[in-house]
Structures are given as C-alpha cells and as structure tokens.
Amino acid sequence: MFKRVRYYIFLRDVIILACTAFGGPQAHIAMFLDILVKKRGYLTEEDLIELNALCNILPGPTSTQTITAIGYKIGGPNLAYLTLLIWMIPAVTIMTIAAITISNFQEQNISIEFTRVIQPMAVGFVGYAAYKISKKVINSALAVVLMIVAAIISTLYGSPYLFPVLLLLGGLISSLNYKSKPIEEKDKVKIQWANFILWAAVFALAAILGGLTQYLPIRLFENFYRNGSLIFGGGQVLIPFLYAEFVDLKGYLSSEEFLSGYALMQSLPGPVFSFCAYVGSLSMREYGVMGEIVGAFAAAFGIFLPGAFLIFFVIRFWDNLKKYRRVKASLEGINAVSSGLVISAAILLFMPLEPNYLNVGVAIGTFILLNFTKIPSPLLIVAGLIVGVLW
Numbered sequence: 001m002f003k004r005v006r007y008y009i010f011l012r013d014v015i016i017l018a019c020t021a022f023g024g025p026q027a028h029i030a031m032f033l034d035i036l037v038k039k040r041g042y043l044t045e046e047d048l049i050e051l052n053a054l055c056n057i058l059p060g061p062t063s064t065q066t067i068t069a070i071g072y073k074i075g076g077p078n079l080a081y082l083t084l085l086i087w088m089i090p091a092v093t094i095m096t097i098a099a100i101t102i103s104n105f106q107e108q109n110i111s112i113e114f115t116r117v118i119q120p121m122a123v124g125f126v127g128y129a130a131y132k133i134s135k136k137v138i139n140s141a142l143a144v145v146l147m148i149v150a151a152i153i154s155t156l157y158g159s160p161y162l163f164p165v166l167l168l169l170g171g172l173i174s175s176l177n178y179k180s181k182p183i184e185e186k187d188k189v190k191i192q193w194a195n196f197i198l199w200a201a202v203f204a205l206a207a208i209l210g211g212l213t214q215y216l217p218i219r220l221f222e223n224f225y226r227n228g229s230l231i232f233g234g235g236q237v238l239i240p241f242l243y244a245e246f247v248d249l250k251g252y253l254s255s256e257e258f259l260s261g262y263a264l265m266q267s268l269p270g271p272v273f274s275f276c277a278y279v280g281s282l283s284m285r286e287y288g289v290m291g292e293i294v295g296a297f298a299a300a301f302g303i304f305l306p307g308a309f310l311i312f313f314v315i316r317f318w319d320n321l322k323k324y325r326r327v328k329a330s331l332e333g334i335n336a337v338s339s340g341l342v343i344s345a346a347i348l349l350f351m352p353l354e355p356n357y358l359n360v361g362v363a364i365g366t367f368i369l370l371n372f373t374k375i376p377s378p379l380l381i382v383a384g385l386i387v388g389v390l391w
Helices: 002-020 024-039 045-057 062-107 118-137 141-156 163-175 194-213 216-230 235-249 255-265 272-283 285-314 325-350 357-372 377-390
Strands: none
Touching (some): 002 024, 024 045, 045 062, 045 285, 062 255, 062 272, 062 285, 118 357, 118 377, 141 163, 163 216, 163 235, 163 325, 194 216, 194 285, 216 235, 216 272, 216 285, 235 255, 235 272, 235 325, 255 272, 255 325, 255 377, 272 285, 357 377
C-alpha cells in the first residue's frame, strides 16, 4: 500500500513538472533537483547528477531519459513507462494542436504571416543553444577542430544520414587520446541484453514494415525512431536532423512551418523532443485531422521510445563501463561534433529566410536577450507573435 501511495505521489509530481518545466534540459534538471530530490527525497543529489551525466552521453532526449530512469529506480519498468507517458503528453498534445491549426489556416487560405517574426527568433534560439553547448563541452584544440569540421561538413552536405557518421567518427578520433584520462580500478562489465534486444528488434521491425508496406504512419515511426536512436546532445542537436530529412529531403514541411513550430516549442514546458509531434502531424496533413493526430503520435512515440530502451539497458552496467578510458575519451569527440551540428543548424535554418534587416536583427536580438537577460523564453515568443500580428 505504501508503495502505491508513493508511486501516485511521484506521478503527480511528474504531471506538475510536465506542465511547469520550461527552459530545456538544464532548467529541467534544476527543477528535478528541487522537487524530486530536495522536496521528496526519491534519490540523492549525487544520484541525480550521475544519472543526468549518463543520459547526456546516450542518444535521445536527456531530461526525458533522466526522469524516466528515476521512475525506473523507484518502481521498475511499469512506473518508468507511465512516467514517460505523463511527461511527454502535455507538450505533445499542444504541438499537435498547433500543427492542426496551421494546417487548417492554410486550407482556408488564411495567412500565417503572423509567424514571420518568430521564424528568425527560432534561429536565435538555435544559435544560443550552439553557443551554450560549445561553451560547456569544448575544452581542447582537438574539440575545436572537430566542432568546426562537423559544422562545415554538415552545412555543405545536409544529409540526415551523414550526421550519425560524423558523431561516430568524432568519438573514434577523440578515443585515440585515451591515455590522457586517469586509470581507474575496474570490475568486469556484466551486461543484461534484454532492453538492447528490444530496442534493436523495434528498430528492425519498423524498418522492414515501413519498407514493405510504404504506409506513412509506419514510415514516420521508423524515421523518428531512427533519429531518436542516433541523436546525442538533446533537442538542439535534433533540429538539423529533422530539417534535413523532413524539409530538405522529403519536403513534408516548408521552412517557414518548421521555424514557426520550433519557435513555438520554445514557449512550452516539457521535453523539446515533443516538437517531433508537430513535424509528424504536418507530414500527414493530406489525411485530414485524424491522420494528423496519428502522425503526431507515431512521431512522438518513435522519438521517445529508443531513449527509454537504451537508458534501461545501460543503467545496469554504467558504473563499471565509465571507468574505461577509451569510453571517457570518446565523449569529448561526440560532444564536439554535436556542437558543430547545432552551429550548422542555425546556419541552415537562416538560409531560407530573406537576409533583410528584420530577420538578421531579430535573430541577433533574440540571441542577445537570451544571453544577457533573464527574460523567459515564453515571453519572448509571445512578444514575437504579438509583433507579427500587429505587423
């Protein structure tokens, strides 16, 4: 009975966080610390920091994996999956409604010019994310080189299939510098493969079914599941993947729609990865409202599930694995390439915009406001929408 009450209180806390946690992974972790550690005592501060560090080096949404893993520690897989659902549903629902609204506007020939100001604002948000990430993870000449090379290559050749190759090469190159890491006493790594097999089986099954049936919801699930399995560095690194695949390669969204949705996402609480629901919904607009809802949830589950499977897999043997110097050294290269991809995303997102004084000024102004003031992102987006409507 005590466990059930504790689980209920924990899920209630997750609902509160899902509706109030603005500001991306860094801000989310601060709120997890305040509510889940200091207020409730579900785990220690050291446990949370360690768990968040692990999620930072796994592919997938960092704060989502962290809160899901906390649910796993408290009540096992069932509570963890409930935690994932409760955490993602509010933002996913809002982004789905936003996509349906934009789709209806266009069907009725209603202009979405009111979003014209928040489109360059989205570029400012991504540029700021690139600056913050690089400031945090670029600590050597090798990391600088990897970041610049990754930014140049991904800007010139914006294929979504190139990005995971760049990440793997970055990790491989920096792992050669493993001798600079201190030697730690190691135990034998014992691996339980069940969750890895589950992750791989879903990956393969989605790819096979998508290829055989060409059914768009299955292909969308596979697209997002693949992205969720390959993206290191959180929601900001997700943007170049999505833009390259769904705007440049497949043309499911226009650049204006993509930027408007991403800017709106900055004003919402919860996981940044819920932006995928917006992309998935607009990808199925030709099938009507029900098709858009199906597309949104296919995208959302596709992007969130791999991270959950992988954190459940790795958490069991991470304490021993992290003591290996090659593993530690590879993280520097992966993080550096991730920074380069986010820089590239800011450039690629700005390129379709007209290079006039308004767009340049709004993008730079947004960056300055984010960096030098404490104005919340939601207020900036609301102000941008108001200016766009008045314009």
